[in-house]
Amino acid sequence: MMHSNHLLLEEPIRMATILEPSKANFFAAMTKIVGTLGPRSRSVEVISSCLKAGMSVARFDFSWGDAEYHQETLENLKAAVRSSKKLCAVMLDTVGAELQVVNKSEKAITLKADDKVILTPDQGQEASSEVLPINFAGLAKAVKKGDTIFVGQYLFTGSETTSVWLEVDEVKGDDVVCVIKNSATLAGSLFTLHASQIHIDLPTLSEKDKEVISSWGVQNKIDFLSLSYARHAEDVREARDFLSKHGDLSQTQIFAKIENVEGLTHFDEILQEADGIILSRGNLGIDLPPEKVFLFQKSAVYKCNMAGKPAVVTRVVDSMTDNLRPTRAEATDVANAVLDGCDAILLGAETLRGLYPVETISTVGRICAEAEKVFNQDQYFKRTVKFVGEPMSHLESIASSAVRAALKVKASVIICFTSSGRAARLIAKYRPTMPVLSVVIPRLKTNQLKWSFSGAFEARQSLIVRGLFPLLADPRHPAESTNATNESVLKVALDHGKASGVIKSHDRVVVCQKVGDASVVKIIELED
Numbered sequence: 212m213m214h215s216n217h218l219l220l221e222e223p224i225r226m227a228t229i230l231e232p233s234k235a236n237f238f239a240a241m242t243k244i245v246g247t248l249g250p251r252s253r254s255v256e257v258i259s260s261c262l263k264a265g266m267s268v269a270r271f272d273f274s275w276g277d278a279e280y281h282q283e284t285l286e287n288l289k290a291a292v293r294s295s296k297k298l299c300a301v302m303l304d305t306v307g308a309e310l311q312v313v314n315k316s317e318k319a320i321t322l323k324a325d326d327k328v329i330l331t332p333d334q335g336q337e338a339s340s341e342v343l344p345i346n347f348a349g350l351a352k353a354v355k356k357g358d359t360i361f362v363g364q365y366l367f368t369g370s371e372t373t374s375v376w377l378e379v380d381e382v383k384g385d386d387v388v389c390v391i392k393n394s395a396t397l398a399g400s401l402f403t404l405h406a407s408q409i410h411i412d413l414p415t416l417s418e419k420d421k422e423v424i425s426s427w428g429v430q431n432k433i434d435f436l437s438l439s440y441a442r443h444a445e446d447v448r449e450a451r452d453f454l455s456k457h458g459d460l461s462q463t464q465i466f467a468k469i470e471n472v473e474g475l476t477h478f479d480e481i482l483q484e485a486d487g488i489i490l491s492r493g494n495l496g497i498d499l500p501p502e503k504v505f506l507f508q509k510s511a512v513y514k515c516n517m518a519g520k521p522a523v524v525t526r527v528v529d530s531m532t533d534n535l536r537p538t539r540a541e542a543t544d545v546a547n548a549v550l551d552g553c554d555a556i557l558l559g560a561e562t563l564r565g566l567y568p569v570e571t572i573s574t575v576g577r578i579c580a581e582a583e584k585v586f587n588q589d590q591y592f593k594r595t596v597k598f599v600g601e602p603m604s605h606l607e608s609i610a611s612s613a614v615r616a617a618l619k620v621k622a623s624v625i626i627c628f629t630s631s632g633r634a635a636r637l638i639a640k641y642r643p644t645m646p647v648l649s650v651v652i653p654r655l656k657t658n659q660l661k662w663s664f665s666g667a668f669e670a671r672q673s674l675i676v677r678g679l680f681p682l683l684a685d686p687r688h689p690a691e692s693t694n695a696t697n698e699s700v701l702k703v704a705l706d707h708g709k710a711s712g713v714i715k716s717h718d719r720v721v722v723c724q725k726v727g728d729a730s731v732v733k734i735i736e737l738e739d
């Protein structure tokens with residue numbers, strides 16, 4: 212069982228226990244894995260393996276590639292979901308206020324240390340060692356002599372020789388003349404620019420983003436919008452407003468991506484508006500001095516935890532882009548992100564263009580599972596209860612009690628009935644050590660044009676929450692909870708748990724459901 216022989220880091224651990232092989236769990240990990248799909252991870256075969264290895268959210272990044280390319284990948288994902296019988300949510304990642312080098316010919320460009328290079332908004336010029344056209348006209352107004360600018364390959368991992376640091380030497384009209392600080396060759400299809408700690412006067416939802424959301428997004432009923440370069444709460448409100456005008460997308464959750472100091476400064480307000488947060492450590496790690504990154508991570512994850520909103524951490528095992536094993540620094544970093552309390556790990560270059568997308572997912576999953584075993588749930592639980600304060604809302608009280616009961620009786624799972632997903636999310640907020648089967652009961656709804664069932668969004672959106680594992684109930688089960696329907700749905704959930712190996716005979720199970728008007732937590736002991 213996942214939580215037997217529970218070790219706590221705060222207590223002495225016999226070194227020998229570290230060597231004991233870990234028992235296989237049905238669920239790879241409670242922590243979720245988001246994979247960025249791209250050239251190395253778009254065949255049905257590879258995607259199926261990714262799903263089996265533990266990926267539960269697929270990210271489609273519109274910083275590159277066209278709608279048709281991403282659609283092909285998505286069709287393959289759907290086929291993989293059908294054949295592997297593993298659910299997967301879809302995340303659309305926007306371009307936002309991203310500065311890019313415009314290199315139409317895609318020819319490699321060699322830059323030599325101490326030479327000068329001009330950044331120009333004149334996209335008619337061809338990119339060369341002397342001049343780099345960019346997609347932003349306001350750079351000259353935003354920077355001054357002495358500022359640093361970083362140019363890196365899309366999803367730079369730090370180990371390539373294709374990234375370059377520039378120092379602003381002079382502003383000449385709309386152009387910015389820079390001194391090259393290190394030699395590099397820009398080779399690849401997309402290079403992004405990062406000017407340290409300045410405001411980029413570009414909209415957070417670009418015209419292209421709006422176009423993509425209203426076509427590709429609507430067509431594919433995206434579960435999550437990853438809002439790149441979210442810098443203000445207003446950015447999230449605007450995106451929400453935009454989504455609400457696009458039919459089903461009113462149900463899409465918005466994950467605000469914090470990738471620069473401006474977003475960090477407005478973190479609290481952004482968190483209030485967003486459904487979740489992506490700690491975009493790649494870009495933020497350039498904007499922040501390296502020694503400050505951990506502090507942002509710990510405080511941001513804490514705030515997300517207390518708000519009961521998912522926190523997603525990026526750029527964890529960059530070295531696995533080309534290697535079968537992560538560095539020890541990276542492996543320890545993944546474990547620490549789990550101990551900090553993150554919900555999910557987002558893989559970028561590793562799955563997109565890496566040599567080992569599947570191995571990366573399983574390695575990260577194994578590290579997460581080990582860290583979860585020593586996560587100090589007791590301390591976390593107390594801290595959360597104290598933070599929430601009293602009087603608690605009824606539902607929050609029920610949710611925390613369900614987690615406490617499950618720990619006390621050493622339940623193997625918590626089964627939570629829900630339609631909106633709210634109850635299940637609240638249970639996950641208290642970070643139970645056992646999986647939560649969230650049984651989503653569809654509701655019949657109408658938009659005056661047609662009748663349909665809710666539930667699919669709610670089920671898939673739990674795929675990014677630590678510890679939540681959704682099960683979409685048969686829509687023929689009416690949403691009104693009567694004893695008879697509750698019993699039959701519970702039986703389906705138990706059977707599912709047994710079939711998947713997470714529930715065994717004589718196990719105890721905690722169930723959270725409504726009986727009549729009352730929310731109840733009950734403990735059941737299975738016979739066989």
Ligand SMILES: Nc1ncnc2c1ncn2[C@@H]1O[C@H](COP(=O)(O)OP(=O)(O)O)[C@@H](O)[C@H]1O
Binds near residue numbers: 630634652
């Ligand atoms: N269809 C259902 N059958 C039985 N219990 C339910 C159902 N939907 C929600 N519950 C229970 O009702 C309470 C409120 O949960 P919540 O998720 O807020 O409900 P809703 O989905 O109606 O918003 C929780 O105890 C939850 O387990």
Ligand SMILES: C=C(OP(=O)(O)O)C(=O)O
Binds near residue numbers: 470526
């Ligand atoms: C995930 C990140 O960014 P991108 O969306 O550019 O991949 C990041 O900066 O960590």
Ligand SMILES: [K+]
Binds near residue numbers: 273274305439
């Ligand atoms: K992006």
Ligand SMILES: [Mg+2]
Binds near residue numbers: 439
């Ligand atoms: Mg980014």
